[in-house]
Amino acid sequence: MVNSLAFKMGQVIGVLVVLAVVVGLGVFFVIALVKAIKTRRAGWIVAAVLSGLPFFLLFGAFLVGVFLGASRAMTHSREVAASRRGEASDLLQAPMSPVAGVALPYEISLPALSAWQAHENHPPFDHFYSYRDAYAAVIAENVGMQSPERLCEFTRGILEKKASHSATTPPQPLEINGRTWLTYDADATIEGIELKYRYYLYADDARSIQLITWTGTPLFARYGPVFDRIARSFKLPDAKPAP
Numbered sequence: 001m002v003n004s005l006a007f008k009m010g011q012v013i014g015v016l017v018v019l020a021v022v023v024g025l026g027v028f029f030v031i032a033l034v035k036a037i038k039t040r041r042a043g044w045i046v047a048a049v050l051s052g053l054p055f056f057l058l059f060g061a062f063l064v065g066v067f068l069g070a071s072r073a074m075t076h077s078r079e080v081a082a083s084r085r086g087e088a089s090d091l092l093q094a095p096m097s098p099v100a101g102v103a104l105p106y107e108i109s110l111p112a113l114s115a116w117q118a119h120e121n122h123p124p125f126d127h128f129y130s131y132r133d134a135y136a137a138v139i140a141e142n143v144g145m146q147s148p149e150r151l152c153e154f155t156r157g158i159l160e161k162k163a164s165h166s167a168t169t170p171p172q173p174l175e176i177n178g179r180t181w182l183t184y185d186a187d188a189t190i191e192g193i194e195l196k197y198r199y200y201l202y203a204d205d206a207r208s209i210q211l212i213t214w215t216g217t218p219l220f221a222r223y224g225p226v227f228d229r230i231a232r233s234f235k236l237p238d239a240k241p242a243p
Contacts, residue, residue, distance in 0.1 A: 091115075091131070091226045096233055102126050104140040104207055109233035111226065134223040136230055139210040145203035148182035152201055155210060156186075159197070163188035174200065176234050183231070187217065196220040200231040209236065 032048035035041070090112075097113035100106075103126045110116055110129060119128040128137040145151045152171050159166050171184040179202060186197040193216070200211035211234065213227035 086221065089222050089226050092229060096229075098233075099127060101138070101140055104142065104209075105237055106138075106140060106209065107233075107235040108138060108211070108230065110136070110230060133219055134213070134215045134226065136211065136213045136227065139208075139212065141208050142206065143208050144205040145208040146205060148180070148201045148203050151203040151208050151210070152182050152184065152199075155199055155201065155212075159186055159188060163190050164192075165189040171201075174231070176200075176202075176232055177236070179236060181231075181234075198224060198227050200234070202234075202236065209234075 029048060029051040032044055032051055036044040036048045092111070094112035094115075096109035096111055098107050098109045099113070101108070108127070112131075116129040116131045119125075119130065122128045122137075124139050124141075125137040126140040129135070145154065149171070156168055159168070166186055166188040168186040169184050171182040174181045174183045181200055181202045183198065183200050186199065188195050188197060195214050196217045197212065197214040198220075200213075202209040211231055213223075213230070215223045
């Protein structure tokens with residue numbers, strides 16, 4: 001409790017210090033600008049330019065943020081409209097590029113790889129990619145869950161703890177490159193956002209693999225086939241026998 005109170009007090013003091021510096025720079029800028037106009041002296045002109053520079057930079061950053069936000073919102077609206085019309089994603093026709101596993105030997109391919117953003121250092125994910133509002137992540141572990149059914153129950157439990165509301169479909173077997181996986185869909189509300197997941201699960205005595213894909217509920221009809229295409233590219237070599 002003491003540490004929490006000290007942390008909050010530190011935050012408040014930090015905000016007050018930053019606010020004081022910003023207000024002080026603003027006051028000095030106004031004074032320097034008035035003096036520069038009245039006296040036309042080089043010193044006051046330089047002072048006005050230098051003190052006003054942070055504000056111009058902040059304003060420029062604000063405009064860039066507004067532009068990027070508006071662009072993302074327009075892209076999202078177009079994607080939702082295309083999903084409602086039943087239009088297939090261009091990713092279904094894009095060439096596939098392989099990505100090698102890190103924690104375990106495996107290979108997975110993504111369509112139009114350069115269009116996906118790679119998110120580094122996001123444990124427990126071995127790979128984590130996003131394309132607009134679509135996400136695909138791999139968890140690969142040297143943990144023998146014996147069967148995809150056990151892994152399925154495990155992942156359902158994690159989702160139930162994470163979401164304020166969740167509902168899952170019955171798991172279905174899926175053959176991927178000669179191995180039997182399980183796949184199921186899940187509707188979940190996380191932090192007030194309605195998401196739809198599709199899980200692809202494999203497990204044996206030596207390892208467990210989770211390919212977790214998700215997007216906003218209105219976009220799932222558009223990205224679901226893309227997730228299936230990514231999952232069917234999964235190549236998993238035979239497990240090495242224990243020494």
